[in-house]
Amino acid sequence: MMFRVICPNSTSRTTRLSFQGVIVCGWALLSLGCGAGPQAEFKYREATDDLISDAERSVKSTLKDSFGTPNELVAWERFPINYGGIKGAVASAAGDKAVIVTLEGESEKIRNKTPILWLTGSVAGDKTPLVTVAGFNAETKQLTLAGVSELPNAGDRFVVGFGEDLQLGRHVYMKNCMHCHGVSGDGDGPTGQFLNPRPRDYRNGQFKFTATKSGEKATRDDLHRIVKYGIPGTYMPSFLLLGERETKVVVEYVRWLAIRGEFEKRLVAELSSDYSETSIADSVRKAEAAYAEKKKNKEEAEKPLSANKVAKAAASEFAKYSKEDLPAAIEETANLLTDAWTRAEEPDTVIVPSIHRVDDTAESRERGRLLYMSDKTKCYTCHGMTGRGDGAATEDFWPKPGTTEKFANRGLHDEWGNQLKPRNLTLGQYRGGRRPIDLFRRMYAGIKGTPMPAFGGTALKDNEIWDLVNFVMSLPYSSRQPSPAAGGNMAKLDEKPAH
């Protein structure tokens, strides 16, 4: 859908055309002091800056057209984000500047001067003039319009204040979250750099503590819970004092930043192998090495192209690609993200145990202990024989995901490249929630983006996961049974741990 930018009260009255969405002028829609706010910029990935200049420009302008800037957000309609605003339809005309409407939201929120976006009818699409609210009577549902040249028809649909929630979300985020999570949601805010664990970098589209199955995104409820209660044992604070609406809209803004970030990441990954400075330098180096090798063996060989020529060839190759294939790559990436975030909200994406929690008896805990020490799970290799998070895996050098190259430091790392420790299970502090169902889900789907594996549906049956939940939850209280390996009063001491 093509929309024209709505920029009410703007001194310059800019109307930029955005090919996918509506530009919601950062400081115009809400009188929350957005305009006075600091001029902030979205940062780009290193990989984006590494692209050859035409490709880099192309990615950056696509991002800007599709998502805007922190002070001038673009709401790209296709994504499953609640951008906010009240939807309605015209019921009948009521004078030459007024209509009677039906609304899908709370009518008392309609304020004067709020812009109206027309979704259908003769005033819709790129012909949209700047129509705003000149008055609204909540009782008669009479909406008086400013800026209309012709009155819309009965049945025409519209949104009053489109983008208001995203806007408010940005405001809440900049005030409460930005100093840790960064303007772009890259986890690199001024305070964030000194924290361990680091604030989440949303741009992978990956969240750790979700109720959803492996490979699925976080639900709104997951993010809502995290914001409300924080993550115990980390610097992620609880925002209980934030109002319900503020929490809701900041969650929407986090989802939007995560989509923006992953969109950039995937698009750049598409281009990097052919159109980056690094890939070009690599191919030049390889060609030169092959040439030198052949020369050494006195074989016939053609002199490789100069770096300059290779770069020129890549640039002209990209010119072709950007016309023929880039639009499809953008479309595909957007589709993938739309599908993934839509699926996260579907009920069967959430992990629901097939059976109730197994009774928390000594027998169940003992079965859990044996599973903990088994080859099937190898929990002990990470969490240790004593459950203190000091298993043998924490002493090893691990390869970087998808490569054979190893991390410089011993121990486990997450998807973001940060070092992390398996949880000390004797402390009873759980980051993803301490209800039995939270622990069930942690073991079922693992902790996303970390080496903590998913066991549900594969290695373990639901009743076995419950036994493990019972066992794990008993660890902090079992001073007389100090270690899973020994089993204390729960198990025969002669039982050897599986190696």
Ligand code: HEC
């Ligand atoms: C003082 C720093 C700090 C502030 C302020 C902060 N966070 Fe966090 N946040 C963190 C840290 C640290 C983590 C990572 C914890 C971890 O990895 O276990 C995190 C993680 C998260 C996560 C990821 C949860 C998951 O399951 O992966 C979300 C979502 C989040 N924060 C949202 C917010 C929002 C929204 C705000 C503002 C309302 C906010 N944070 C403010 C430090 C902060």
Ligand code: HEC
């Ligand atoms: C390959 C290493 C590894 C294995 C194997 C492993 N874990 Fe973990 N586990 C981790 C890491 C790392 C974390 C911390 C992740 C984070 O929060 O960043 C963790 C966290 C946890 C947590 C804390 C959840 C929370 O909300 O804070 C529990 C409980 C847990 N693991 C239980 C288990 C159990 C039970 C098993 C075996 C069925 C197991 N783990 C196997 C690495 C592992």
